[in-house]
Each structure stands twice: as C-alpha cells, then as structure tokens.
Amino acid sequence: MLATDMYEFRNYLRETGIIFCYSGYMTEDILVGIGKAIKQKLTMDDEDSKTAKAVFSIFVEQVQNVIRYSAEKETKDNKTELRYGVLTVGREDDKVFVTCGNIIKNPDRDRLKEHLVAIQKMDKAELKKMWKDVLRGETPEGSKGAGVGFIDIARRARQGFDFDFSEVDDTFSFFTLKAFI
Amino acid sequence: MDNILIAATERSPELDFNFETNTFFLKGESYPEDVTEFYGAALKALEAHVEDLDGGTLNFTFELIYFNSSSAKILMSLFDMMEEVAEEGNTVNIVWVYEADDDNMEELGEEFGEDLEKANFKMKAIEG
Numbered sequence: 001m002l003a004t005d006m007y008e009f010r011n012y013l014r015e016t017g018i019i020f021c022y023s024g025y026m027t028e029d030i031l032v033g034i035g036k037a038i039k040q041k042l043t044m045d046d047e048d049s050k051t052a053k054a055v056f057s058i059f060v061e062q063v064q065n066v067i068r069y070s071a072e073k074e075t076k077d078n079k080t081e082l083r084y085g086v087l088t089v090g091r092e093d094d095k096v097f098v099t100c101g102n103i104i105k106n107p108d109r110d111r112l113k114e115h116l117v118a119i120q121k122m123d124k125a126e127l128k129k130m131w132k133d134v135l136r137g138e139t140p141e142g143s144k145g146a147g148v149g150f151i152d153i154a155r156r157a158r159q160g161f162d163f164d165f166s167e168v169d170d171t172f173s174f175f176t177l178k179a180f181i
Numbered sequence: 182m183d184n185i186l187i188a189a190t191e192r193s194p195e196l197d198f199n200f201e202t203n204t205f206f207l208k209g210e211s212y213p214e215d216v217t218e219f220y221g222a223a224l225k226a227l228e229a230h231v232e233d234l235d236g237g238t239l240n241f242t243f244e245l246i247y248f249n250s251s252s253a254k255i256l257m258s259l260f261d262m263m264e265e266v267a268e269e270g271n272t273v274n275i276v277w278v279y280e281a282d283d284d285n286m287e288e289l290g291e292e293f294g295e296d297l298e299k300a301n302f303k304m305k306a307i308e309g
Contacts, residue, residue: 148253151250
C-alpha cells in the first residue's frame with residue numbers, strides 16, 4: 001500500500017511531465033540545492049544553455065517570491081520564519097515550465113491580478129521600461145508597488161506565462177503562476 | 182578608505198573595491214540571500230569615496246554570469262551612481278563583460294549601458 005501510493009504519486013507527476021516537485025517550507029538553502037539539481041538535469045538533457053539559464057532565473061524568482069511573500073507561514077520567537085509553497089519544473093510539448101503556487105491573502109489578489117494582466121499584455125520594450133522604472137524605485141502606473149520579480153519572469157519566459165487563483169476561504173486564496181520557456 | 186575584497190561564493194560574486202587605484206570589480210553569480218547585507222557596506226563606502234573624487238578616473242568592471250531581480254536593483258543604483266560621478270567631471274569607464282554565447286547577459290548590459298551619457302561604457306565578450 002505504502003509503495004503503491006507513492007508509486008502512483010510518482011507516476012502522476014511523470015505523466016504530467018514533471019521532472020522536479022517540491023511541496024513544503026521553502027528556504028534559501030532549498031533554493032540553492034534544487035537550483036543546482038535543475039541545472040544538472042538540464043545539462044544532462046543537452047538543453048541549450050539559453051533555455052537552462054532562463055529556467056534557472058525564473059525558478060529563483062518564483063521560489064524567492066514564496067520565501068518572501070507566501071501567506072502560509074510559521075514564525076517562531078518573531079525571528080525564524082518559514083513560508084510554504086509548491087514548486088514543479090517539467091516539460092510540456094517542446095517547452096520547459098516552472099510552476100509555483102502559494103497561499104495569498106484575498107485583499108492582495110486583485111492587485112496581483114491587475115499587475116500580472118498588465119505585464120502579460122506588454123511587449124518587450126514596455127517590459128524593459130517598466131523593469132527599469134521599478135528598479136529605479138519609481139512606481140509605474142498600475143503596479144501599486146509590486147516588485148520587479150514578476151516583470152523579470154515575464155522577460156525570461158519566452159513562451160509566456162499563465163496564472164490563476166483558487167479561493168480557499170474568506171481570508172485566503174491559492175495563487176499559481178506557470179512560466180513557459 | 183580601506184579596500185574591500187570579498188571572495189565569491191556559489192550565490193554571491195567576487196567583490197573587489199580598490200579605493201586607492203579607483204578600480205572596482207564584480208565577478209560571478211549574484212543571488213545572495215539578502216542583497217542589502219551583501220552589497221550594503223561596500224556600496225556605502227563607494228558612495229562616500231566618490232563624493233571626494235575630483236577630476237579622477239574610475240574604472241568599474243562587471244563580469245556577471247547571473248543575477249536575480251534584487252541584484253538588478255543594486256546594479257541599477259551602481260550605474261546611476263557612476264553616471265553621477267561622471268557628470269561631476271570625473272572620468273568613469275565601465276566595462277560589461279559577458280560570455281559570448283549569452284545573449285541575455287549581453288542584452289542586460291546594453292540595457293544598463295544605454296542610459297549612460299557622461300560615463301564611458303564598453304561591452305566585452307569573452308569565451309564561456
């Protein structure tokens with residue numbers, strides 16, 4: 001039973017093209033460790049270095065978003081803090097994807113959605129301009145103080161990205177972003 | 182001002198700030214756990230140093246393989262600082278070194294460089 005369950009779980013992941021899967025509290029050490037394994041795997045698959053670098057870059061931004069912003073967190077003595085998220089990296093058709101999901105607070109949902117819809121519509125030049133504006137600390141119209149991480153993801157995801165929200169209850173929603181390279 | 186030399190780690194670059202020769206160098210990967218903790222003191226020292234610079238020559242070389250978005254904010258502030266130093270009458274030479282097959286790093290260098298008017302900017306491709 002134990003092995004069957006786990007094997008089925010593994011098969012489900014494989015069938016959906018998932019090469020890496022992590023669900024749990026994310027830390028900077030986990031980021032470095034999984035990041036190395038992803039690089040290794042893509043090199044072994046003879047993935048071209050441009051794709052490998054873009055995948056790594058998006059992976060870092062996605063995981064750091066969870067580490068910094070996931071609303072599902074555990075704090076001890078107001079010091080150590082762990083935040084929960086789910087990450088998958090895999091292949092779909094001829095694309096590599098990096099998907100990350102985490103709980104957010106409902107009031108943040110509209111702001112996040114507005115920001116992502118806006119950057120999804122932008123062309124390369126507009127993304128560059130917004131990237132620079134945010135880096136210089138000027139808040140561009142429509143961003144309402146969102147960081148530069150998602151703009152970075154949009155710039156590196158050469159096959160685009162999808163995102164979605166699933167309401168958990170009156171307070172929280174689950175947010176997912178899937179970037180294609 | 183004491184020179185600052187920090188060895189590279191797998192997630193932070195080699196940082197070599199030589200205030201005697203006015204030679205500054207960043208090389209490697211940059212996605213430190215906390216960018217402020219990594220760059221903060223060095224940037225502060227550099228800012229204080231350039232304030233006293235009068236008709237001097239300053240060389241800054243960037244040789245980065247990868248940097249995350251938080252590091253990009255630091256790089257932007259460095260480029261803006263260098264432009265200001267040049268505007269004040271100093272000679273500033275910035276070199277952006279990238280691996281020849283890394284289009285993304287080349288593009289990022291161009292994007293940082295295109296806003297410079299007074300500071301000299303050069304791109305340099307090397308074999309990866």
